[in-house]
Amino acid sequence: CLSPGSRETINISKLYRELSLFPSLTRADVGPVITSQYGGKYSNIYTEWSQRDLERNENVKFCRQYIVFHDDKSVVYSGPSGNCTEIKGELLSKDSPSGDMKAVVRESIIKGEDKQFLEIWSKNIKVKSINLTALKKHGKVYEDDQFGCLVWSHSETHLLYVAERKRLKAESFFQSCSLADEEEGVKMGKEEETTKGEQFVFYEDWGETLVSKSSPVLCVLDIEGSNVSVLEGVPDNISPGQAFWAPSDTGVVFVGWWHEPFRLGLKYSPNRRSSLFYVDLTGGQCEQLSSGSSAVCSPKLSPDQCRIIYLECAVYGPHQQCSRLCMYDWYTKRTSVVVDVVLSECILFILTVCSPGGSWSLLTIERNLMVVSWSSPNCPPSLRVGFLPLGGSREEVDWVVLEDSQTQPDIDWQILNFTPPPEQDNSQYPGLDFDALLLKPKDVKEGVKLPLIVTPHGGPHSVIVADWLLSSSVLCRMGFAILLVNYRGSIGYGQDSILSLPGNVGTQDVKDVQFAVESVLRGGAFDEQKVAVAGGSHGGFVACHLIGQYPEFYKACVARNPVINLASMIGSTDIPDWCMVEAGYNYSTDCLPDPAVWEQMLNKSPIKHVKQVKTPVLLTLGEDDKRVPPKQGIEYYRALKALQVPVRLLWYPGNNHSLSKVDAESDGFMNIALWMTQHLSL
Numbered sequence: 001c002l003s004p005g006s007r008e009t010i011n012i013s014k015l016y017r018e019l020s021l022f023p024s025l026t027r028a029d030v031g032p033v034i035t036s037q038y039g040g041k042y043s044n045i046y047t048e049w050s051q052r053d054l055e056r057n058e059n060v061k062f063c064r065q066y067i068v069f070h071d072d073k074s075v076v077y078s079g080p081s082g083n084c085t086e087i088k089g090e091l092l093s094k095d096s097p098s099g100d101m102k103a104v105v106r107e108s109i110i111k112g113e114d115k116q117f118l119e120i121w122s123k124n125i126k127v128k129s130i131n132l133t134a135l136k137k138h139g140k141v142y143e144d145d146q147f148g149c150l151v152w153s154h155s156e157t158h159l160l161y162v163a164e165r166k167r168l169k170a171e172s173f174f175q176s177c178s179l180a181d182e183e184e185g186v187k188m189g190k191e192e193e194t195t196k197g198e199q200f201v202f203y204e205d206w207g208e209t210l211v212s213k214s215s216p217v218l219c220v221l222d223i224e225g226s227n228v229s230v231l232e233g234v235p236d237n238i239s240p241g242q243a244f245w246a247p248s249d250t251g252v253v254f255v256g257w258w259h260e261p262f263r264l265g266l267k268y269s270p271n272r273r274s275s276l277f278y279v280d281l282t283g284g285q286c287e288q289l290s291s292g293s294s295a296v297c298s299p300k301l302s303p304d305q306c307r308i309i310y311l312e313c314a315v316y317g318p319h320q321q322c323s324r325l326c327m328y329d330w331y332t333k334r335t336s337v338v339v340d341v342v343l344s345e346c347i348l349f350i351l352t353v354c355s356p357g358g359s360w361s362l363l364t365i366e367r368n369l370m371v372v373s374w375s376s377p378n379c380p381p382s383l384r385v386g387f388l389p390l391g392g393s394r395e396e397v398d399w400v401v402l403e404d405s406q407t408q409p410d411i412d413w414q415i416l417n418f419t420p421p422p423e424q425d426n427s428q429y430p431g432l433d434f435d436a437l438l439l440k441p442k443d444v445k446e447g448v449k450l451p452l453i454v455t456p457h458g459g460p461h462s463v464i465v466a467d468w469l470l471s472s473s474v475l476c477r478m479g480f481a482i483l484l485v486n487y488r489g490s491i492g493y494g495q496d497s498i499l500s501l502p503g504n505v506g507t508q509d510v511k512d513v514q515f516a517v518e519s520v521l522r523g524g525a526f527d528e529q530k531v532a533v534a535g536g537s538h539g540g541f542v543a544c545h546l547i548g549q550y551p552e553f554y555k556a557c558v559a560r561n562p563v564i565n566l567a568s569m570i571g572s573t574d575i576p577d578w579c580m581v582e583a584g585y586n587y588s589t590d591c592l593p594d595p596a597v598w599e600q601m602l603n604k605s606p607i608k609h610v611k612q613v614k615t616p617v618l619l620t621l622g623e624d625d626k627r628v629p630p631k632q633g634i635e636y637y638r639a640l641k642a643l644q645v646p647v648r649l650l651w652y653p654g655n656n657h658s659l660s661k662v663d664a665e666s667d668g669f670m671n672i673a674l675w676m677t678q679h680l681s682l
């Protein structure tokens with residue numbers, strides 16, 4: 001085993017430090033069109049970035065602005081305006097539509113207590129700073145991308161946001177308060193309504209990454225009067241979010257999620273019963289705008305304020321299944337389907353006309369000006385802008401780079417396509433192919449066979465795209481090849497591929513990955529004795545299946561928060577429906593434990609094959625994971641210990657499912673790299 005101070009360990013940490021310097025783009029906003037004194041038209045582009053700061057042990061957020069001169073169909077001149085500025089304490093921010101003002105929700109610690117403020121900035125002045133905590137109209141403001149929003153009214157006189165409903169201060173049954181205390185409280189204006197007997201009441205939350213978010217309310221600030229009000233009219237059994245102002249500011253449109261009979265995890269789960277609603281500001285009447293038997297998200301008002309587009313999919317079933325794009329006409333109240341569920345091979349037009357190859361991520365589009373983050377497995381994110389070709393023409397977009405990044409010359413990558421052998425074809429969904437991304441060190445000496453790390457993604461309905469991946473690029477620079485497999489069931493290939501997997505987890509996904517690895521090995525460039533597997537969550541499920549079903553094949557395994565036993569997980573995860581659906585059953589909120597279903601869940605789980613495992617396993621677990629509770633990993637750890645299979649468990653307090661806090665991520669990476677080096681005897 002390499003010691004922490006060995007030259008090799010130091011070199012790996014140096015590489016990690018070097019490659020973790022590249023920031024990623026998290027947001028872009030395009031400002032209004034301004035005409036300069038010389039007649040040229042330009043827009044400001046505001047961007048936010050995130051970068052790991054290993055010294056400070058946190059992800060730092062910073063912004064940079066760019067100026068883009070254009071003629072409405074092409075960029076004429078562009079460049080940065082000033083340097084980067086770190087953003088501290090901002091939970092949410094938004095420029096007003098005219099660009100004249102900016103609103104910020106800020107968190108600040110004052111005398112050891114967390115306080116939230118809503119600030120209004122105009123030119124170089126902070127014109128308002130409203131202490132939301134002191135107002136006590138609601139609890140904490142939601143800053144997440146599930147419910148959260150900060151939206152200017154069209155008139156720029158009001159702001160809309162979402163916060164936790166106000167709760168009365170809970171006191172012990174035995175709390176005594178003297179008359180003198182009460183009188184003092186009243187005198188000081190500090191009296192607070194309290195309630196007895198509620199101190200230990202359980203409040204459901206919305207699960208992984210949304211803990212302590214239970215009952216959101218829509219809040220409006222009247223800027224002129226500095227007055228905050230909580231909107232009335234939202235039904236009691238609905239949690240509102242993703243809100244915006246209706247045409248002419250007559251009310252608010254929002255997505256409402258039903259939270260009865262109980263809340264289920266929402267992260268990566270757009271398949272929760274929900275609908276579009278409109279609440280009228282004058283009468284407080286609430287109207288349901290979409291069907292009550294589906295799941296909706298991401299509503300947007302068209303620039304002409306006449307239509308709302310949104311995504312809609314079925315309730316339950318596979319998480320991240322295909323959605324249809326719907327349009328609601330504000331004036332006729334009619335709904336139409338713009339793009340229906342795509343059954344097979346979904347390739348967006350924009351991706352087909354963009355070169356170079358890699359990953360194009362649209363940050364925003366305003367008046368046909370697209371702002372994108374482009375990256376590839378050997379090139380960290382760069383910022384580009386380009387106009388959408390007019391009238392949907394298939395012309396190439398003329399991309400202009402606003403912020404470039406350095407290509408990593410030592411990394412090579414390619415996309416591989418696989419057709420499963422006939423005996424592995426899915427009879428219900430025949431003829432499905434799948435892809436994989438292969439990363440390799442560039443100049444390999446003649447005769448050298450590379451060690452290979454196989455990585456199935458999680459989900460299972462998610463996807464690996466050809467973007468910049470920090471850990472894969474460091475491993476590649478260390479001399480490993482990495483094979484990232486989009487087995488059948490991944491997203492981006494249409495609904496049929498997604499539906500082919502539920503009921504077949506532990507076989508179809510596992511066989512696809514094994515087929516991909518064996519096909520790649522047949523090429524002769526890789527060392528068959530040096531193959532490892534690593535995956536997180538459902539990717540950890542596939543990894544642990546592979547070492548159980550192919551016990552001689554893999555020389556090392558790493559699993560982050562892996563699903564080990566569907567039957568034991570259903571009672572503790574925030575998404576029990578996932579366990580039922582992936583095991584091949586329908587879910588309903590009133591389903592009770594059924595021995596036959598549990599037996600199938602067990603049969604499809606990695607724990608079923610643990611007796612065959614010989615591969616050394618490194619487990620990385622997040623203490624606060626609500627999705628795959630760490631007890632899943634512990635279950636595997638105990639079984640491996642009993643079988644005397646080498647196992648090492650890393651336990652990360654304060655971390656959830658993603659293990660993405662800077663210290664957990666970097667420590668996890670170093671341990672993974674050393675585990676691979678040790679067991680593949682590099």
Ligand SMILES: CSCC[C@H](NC=O)C(=O)N[C@@H](CO)C(=O)O
Nearest residue numbers: 268458459462536537538578627
């Ligand atoms: C009951 S947990 C199911 C696995 C989990 N699915 C959704 O959250 C998963 O695999 N998550 C992926 C992301 O989709 C991960 O990498 O964490």
